[in-house]
Amino acid sequence: MDEARLESILSRYEGEPYDLIPILQDIQDNYGFLPKEEVKAVARRINVPITQVYSVATFYKMFSLIPKGKHQLKVCLGTTCHLKGGQRLVDSLSSRLGVEVGYTSKDGQFSLETVGCLGSCAQAPVMMVDDKYHARVTVDKVPKILKQYQT
Amino acid sequence: MPRFESVDHLTQYRRQLKAKFDPEQPRVLVCAGPGCLPLGSEEVAQAFKEALAEKGLNGKVVLKVSGCQGLCARGVRVLLRPREISYQKVTVQDVPEIVETTLVNGGIVDRLIYQDPASQEKFSHKGEIPFYKNQQPIVLRKLDIIDPESLDDYLLMGGYRSLRKIFFEMTPEQVIDLVERSGLRGRGGAGFPTGRKWRICREAPEAVKFVICNGDEGDPGAFMDRAVMEGDPHAVIEGMIVGAYAIGARQGHIYVRHEYPLAVKRLKLAIEQARDAGFLGNNILRSGFNFDIKVSQGSGAFVCGEETALIASIEGFIGEPSPRPPYPAQSGLFGLPTVINNVETWANVPEIINMGGDWYTAIGTEKSKGTKVFSLVGAVNHTGLVEVPMGTTLRQIIYDLGGGIPDNKAFKAVQTGGPSGGCIPAKFLDLPVDYDSLQEVGSIMGSGGMIVMDETSCMVDVARYFIGFLHAESCGKCTPCREGLTQLKYIYNEIINGRGEEWHIPLMEELCAAMGSASICGLGQSAVNPVLSTLKYFRDEYEAHIRDKKCPALVCRPLLKYTIDPETCTGCLACVRECPVGAITGLKKEAQEIDQELCIKCGLCYEMCQFDAVKRE
Ligand SMILES: Cc1cc2nc3c(=O)[nH]c(=O)nc-3n(C[C@H](O)[C@H](O)[C@H](O)COP(=O)(O)O)c2cc1C
Ligand code: FES
Numbered sequence: 001m002d003e004a005r006l007e008s009i010l011s012r013y014e015g016e017p018y019d020l021i022p023i024l025q026d027i028q029d030n031y032g033f034l035p036k037e038e039v040k041a042v043a044r045r046i047n048v049p050i051t052q053v054y055s056v057a058t059f060y061k062m063f064s065l066i067p068k069g070k071h072q073l074k075v076c077l078g079t080t081c082h083l084k085g086g087q088r089l090v091d092s093l094s095s096r097l098g099v100e101v102g103y104t105s106k107d108g109q110f111s112l113e114t115v116g117c118l119g120s121c122a123q124a125p126v127m128m129v130d131d132k133y134h135a136r137v138t139v140d141k142v143p144k145i146l147k148q149y150q151t
Numbered sequence: 152m153p154r155f156e157s158v159d160h161l162t163q164y165r166r167q168l169k170a171k172f173d174p175e176q177p178r179v180l181v182c183a184g185p186g187c188l189p190l191g192s193e194e195v196a197q198a199f200k201e202a203l204a205e206k207g208l209n210g211k212v213v214l215k216v217s218g219c220q221g222l223c224a225r226g227v228r229v230l231l232r233p234r235e236i237s238y239q240k241v242t243v244q245d246v247p248e249i250v251e252t253t254l255v256n257g258g259i260v261d262r263l264i265y266q267d268p269a270s271q272e273k274f275s276h277k278g279e280i281p282f283y284k285n286q287q288p289i290v291l292r293k294l295d296i297i298d299p300e301s302l303d304d305y306l307l308m309g310g311y312r313s314l315r316k317i318f319f320e321m322t323p324e325q326v327i328d329l330v331e332r333s334g335l336r337g338r339g340g341a342g343f344p345t346g347r348k349w350r351i352c353r354e355a356p357e358a359v360k361f362v363i364c365n366g367d368e369g370d371p372g373a374f375m376d377r378a379v380m381e382g383d384p385h386a387v388i389e390g391m392i393v394g395a396y397a398i399g400a401r402q403g404h405i406y407v408r409h410e411y412p413l414a415v416k417r418l419k420l421a422i423e424q425a426r427d428a429g430f431l432g433n434n435i436l437r438s439g440f441n442f443d444i445k446v447s448q449g450s451g452a453f454v455c456g457e458e459t460a461l462i463a464s465i466e467g468f469i470g471e472p473s474p475r476p477p478y479p480a481q482s483g484l485f486g487l488p489t490v491i492n493n494v495e496t497w498a499n500v501p502e503i504i505n506m507g508g509d510w511y512t513a514i515g516t517e518k519s520k521g522t523k524v525f526s527l528v529g530a531v532n533h534t535g536l537v538e539v540p541m542g543t544t545l546r547q548i549i550y551d552l553g554g555g556i557p558d559n560k561a562f563k564a565v566q567t568g569g570p571s572g573g574c575i576p577a578k579f580l581d582l583p584v585d586y587d588s589l590q591e592v593g594s595i596m597g598s599g600g601m602i603v604m605d606e607t608s609c610m611v612d613v614a615r616y617f618i619g620f621l622h623a624e625s626c627g628k629c630t631p632c633r634e635g636l637t638q639l640k641y642i643y644n645e646i647i648n649g650r651g652e653e654w655h656i657p658l659m660e661e662l663c664a665a666m667g668s669a670s671i672c673g674l675g676q677s678a679v680n681p682v683l684s685t686l687k688y689f690r691d692e693y694e695a696h697i698r699d700k701k702c703p704a705l706v707c708r709p710l711l712k713y714t715i716d717p718e719t720c721t722g723c724l725a726c727v728r729e730c731p732v733g734a735i736t737g738l739k740k741e742a743q744e745i746d747q748e749l750c751i752k753c754g755l756c757y758e759m760c761q762f763d764a765v766k767r768e
Contacts, residue, residue, distance in 0.1 A: 020467040025409070025448060048467070059469035059626075061451030062409055078371030079566065079602050080528045082616050091753050095731035116453060116620070117371035118410055121526060121602075122186035122223030122534035131412065133189030139729065139758040 001037040005030070010045060017048050020056060024063060033064045069104040069111035071130055071149045078117030080124040085138070089125055090114060092139045096146065109150065152302060155429045157437050158315040161306075168307045177254055178213040178232040179203075180295060181241075184382060185374045186223025186535060188413075191242070192216065195227050198246035206250055215304075218294040218382015222282050223535040225265070230277060230295050237277040238263040268532050268554050285551050287514070288538045289522050290498045294382040299417055302424040305385040311430055313389060313504035317396050318438035326397040327353060330500065332508035334520030339365050339456075339493030340571070340597050340673070342519070342586040345500075348490055352398045352480040355488035360400040362391050363465075363484065363491040366407040366414065367449055367456035370569025371620065373600030375524040376494035378536055380407065380414035383498065384421035388444060390497030392430065393504055395442045398490055403442065406461050408449040418446050453570075453624035457672050458483075458491045460626065471628045472672035493598065495524055515541035519585035523599055529566075530605035532557050546580040549603055560605040564688070568597025570617045570624075571677035573684025574610060593684040595677065609706035610689035611696050615643035617681040625674060632675025635666035639682065647707040651697035656686065705767055708752045712768050715756075717742035719764035726756035726765060 009026045013019040023042055027034055034057055043050045057063045073093060077086045090101060093112055097105045104111040120126045123135035127145075134145055155161045179199055183192035196216050203212055220228040225239035231253060238249060238260065245263060252258045264275040265282075274280045277295075288294075297304035305311075317326050331346025352360060364387055368376040380387060391403045407415050422444050425431045433441045452470045454460045460470035462484050483489025499521060503511050515521050519541040525548065528534045532554030539548060545565060549555070556562050564574040567584075573594035575582070582588050586596050604613065622636040639662055642655050663679035670676045686693060695703050702710040715726075715735070722740040734749035735756060745756070757765040 018465065018467040021450060021464065022447070025450060052468070055469050056467070059452065060449075063450065079569075079600070079613075079616065080372050082371075083529060083602070083604065083608055083613075085754075085758065088754055088758055091731065092729065092755055095755075115410060115451075116369060116624075117373070119185045119368070119374035119377040120189050121372050121374060121528040122226070123189050124528070126189065135189035139755055140725075140761075 006038055006041060015046050017046055019046055020048055028063055033067045069108050071110050073110055073112045074115045074128040076118045076126045077114045080121035081126055084124040086125040088139055089137055092142050152428055155436060165306055168303060174233055180215050180217040180230040182220040182228040183216045184219025185377050187226035187228055190226045192227050194243050195241055198243040202247045202250040212254055215298040218299050219378040219536050220295040221535045222533055224533050235277045236275050239265055282533045282552050286538050287522055287540050289502055290495055290524055291538045299382050299384060300420060310385055311389055313393055313501040314436060316504055317393055323397045329508050333503045333511035335499055337493055338495035345496055348480050349397050352488045352490045355481055357487050359487050360398055361484045361489040362395045362400045362403040363489055364391055364405040364497050365491055365493050366405055369453040369456040370598050370600045372528055372602045373598050374526050375599050377411050377414055379494050379498050381417050384417045386498040386501060387494055388421055388425050390500035392442055393500050394490055396440055401441050403444040404447055404465055406447045409451060415448060454626045454674055471626045474671050516585045518587055525599045525601045527553050527601050529602040530556050531603040541585045542583040544581050544583050556605050563606055563608055564604045566602040568595035569600050570621050571595055571680055572597045573680040576688040607704055609702050609704035610685045610692045612706045614681045614685040618643055621678045629671040631666045631669040635662050638662055646696050648709045649700040711752050713745055713750060714766050715743050715745055716764050716766055719762055721762055725759045729755045729759045
């Protein structure tokens with residue numbers, strides 16, 4: 001375990017039990033997942049039972065206990081995107097990359113996820129790659145979008 | 152920006168800002184709201200920067216990136232003040248022409264102005280466009296004027312003016328009286344009277360209290376709160392200061408869902424600015440009142456929008472709701488009295504303080520006062536954000552503002568209230584929208600998502616969608632919600648897979664009755680609305696699925712059949728490459744055929760085909 005890396009996150013907090021979720025969010029953002037040793041260290045440090053840490057880590061959708069891919073594909077399946085064919089977008093990405101929703105492609109490049117609503121419903125269907133929004137994505141636009149990120 | 156030591160100091164500074172402000176100076180506002188941002192707002196703004204520099208207009212023309220300008224369907228939007236010329240669908244390539252034609256020569260770029268889909272009439276000024284003309288913005292008023300990252304802009308618009316009144320002219324009780332008299336009701340869903348909530352909290356005996364802003368906005372299809380947090384973050388902060396003063400809280404929290412990174416950034420920046428300027432912190436404007444705000448981020452759980460779950464989440468636990476009473480106003484964050492209000496509720500507060508309760512009660516209907524922001528999306532020409540007085544009819548919103556249904560399709564339903572709401576059929580289009588009227592027809596106001604559906608939407612599929620959504624998001628704590636949703640989901644799957652039975656319908660109604668009355672929180676209690684409203688108004692569609700094994704709107708996959716028309720097919724093989732199961736065969740440049748045994752009816756071929764050769768029935 002990289003103690004300095006974890007310490008740089010923990011030092012931003014007072015170390016109270018209510019800091020649990022923000023600390024896990026920082027670890028998730030920084031590491032791309034929640035490594036086991038780090039999770040244990042957090043539990044000890046802020047005095048929260050390890051069971052509570054895992055209950056939080058598995059309840060909320062943003063946390064992952066396994067490493068995620070280099071790029072995060074988030075396809076919106078909010079109501080508007082659902083009506084405008086968001087599921088077909090998921091199917092297309094899934095078959096092109098050979099990856100099921102919630103998993104990462106074998107080459108470690110892409111993780112595929114679906115989300116509730118990205119708040120850009122006026123441009124449905126919408127997907128996000130990392131922090132960038134892609135608007136009005138129809139299936140025929142998928143290859144071009146993926147190409148921007150494929151190395 | 153100085154640190155304001157007193158209200159007079161603030162007033163004086165505002166006067167200076169006003170004196171410096173030249174109303175005649177041209178200002179370019181590039182919309183970077185939720186609708187325009189994914190279409191390239193940043194690139195357009197950058198292009199303006201370069202084009203203005205090239206023409207030597209730097210310093211002469213002000214360039215701003217604004218919050219949502221409303222008519223998202225035609226983004227990227229650019230508003231040129233003071234003439235209020237509203238350009239739409241602006242791309243990087245259009246920018247030099249706008250600068251040359253409008254800013255240098257004073258003309259209009261005709262192809263970038265609004266054209267009415269029905270009458271073909273063109274309008275160049277914002278005020279003439281029917282979408283804007285029929286609105287009455289209070290909460291959205293500043294969004295297309297200010298730069299959300301500039302406190303000066305906010306102050307120039309009268310920002311933080313309410314603090315003088317509350318701190319130096321009113322007691323906390325008087326503030327509560329005023330808010331109660333205004334008739335303001337919560338904009339987050341249930342419509343509870345805001346003033347009454349504050350009073351309950353103020354009267355609680357505990358010394359330590361909290362205010363919370365609910366920015367979780369989980370309802371899919373809703374982005375009003377996102378637009379306000381991103382476009383006018385100081386209004387939320389100002390509202391919270393008023394509320395904190397009224398109930399006697401020293402600490403506030405804003406809880407924002409993590410899918411909204413820009414809202415988090417803007418709120419954090421605004422809080423820092425407010426602290427530096429002395430609107431947050433100790434002894435605010437020498438009033439003796441201390442208050443500060445912290446931003447907490449959600450972690451992707453819809454149920455955390457429910458107030459007790461949200462509080463559990465801030466405390467560091469999983470988002471499981473708890474039974475009410477006790478209400479948060481009596482026992483909330485860390486067991487202490489807490490007022491929790493929605494983003495839009497908070498954003499209404501400063502203006503109510505400034506203008507008075509009577510001003511507010513003059514707007515709206517008898518029991519629902521003021522305005523409501525709706526996100527108008529789906530099958531409607533002008534998708535975007537609208538703010539109208541309570542009591543505006545659905546028809547006015549969808550047709551007068553929304554420009555009707557695109558492609559000459561027929562209106563089928565409008566869905567309000569997110570997963571807790573219902574689908575309202577055409578016969579209620581003249582319903583004046585307020586909290587009570589929507590409830591009467593089996594839906595709810597909810598947070599303000601309004602999703603218009605045309606004949607291509609299947610109502611069984613829509614209900615199944617919401618049940619699937621809620622099933623995934625239910626926290627699983629109480630049995631009626633957890634098991635009820637599992638069973639409903641199972642039945643919907645049977646129906647859309649062609650295995651529906653007549654007795655499924657009464658069984659669904661029975662399940663709904665149990666869930667509606669016995670679930671712990673609103674998630675399970677109102678999960679029945681999408682089911683019951685579609686069963687009531689669109690029963691024929693259920694019957695077509697169950698009896699005829701057909702989906703009239705051609706949506707439910709297993710009931711469809713895809714074929715390729717050999718006459719139209721050019722043999723380009725686009726569908727063959729896309730088909731995930733290799734069900735399409737044929738020679739290049741010749742007609743293809745779909746193997747019905749292999750076909751999983753995903754519809755990818757249908758969408759890929761550029762020649763409309765794939766047929767769906
Ligand atoms: C399942 C569920 C989800 C909710 N989601 C939200 C939400 O995203 N935003 C919100 O403001 N209120 C939401 N609410 C309503 C809150 O519980 C609460 O009533 C509201 O925040 C109170 O503020 P208001 O009085 O200003 O409306 C939700 C309620 C339920 C039952
Ligand atoms: S439904 Fe997809 S962005 Fe809102």
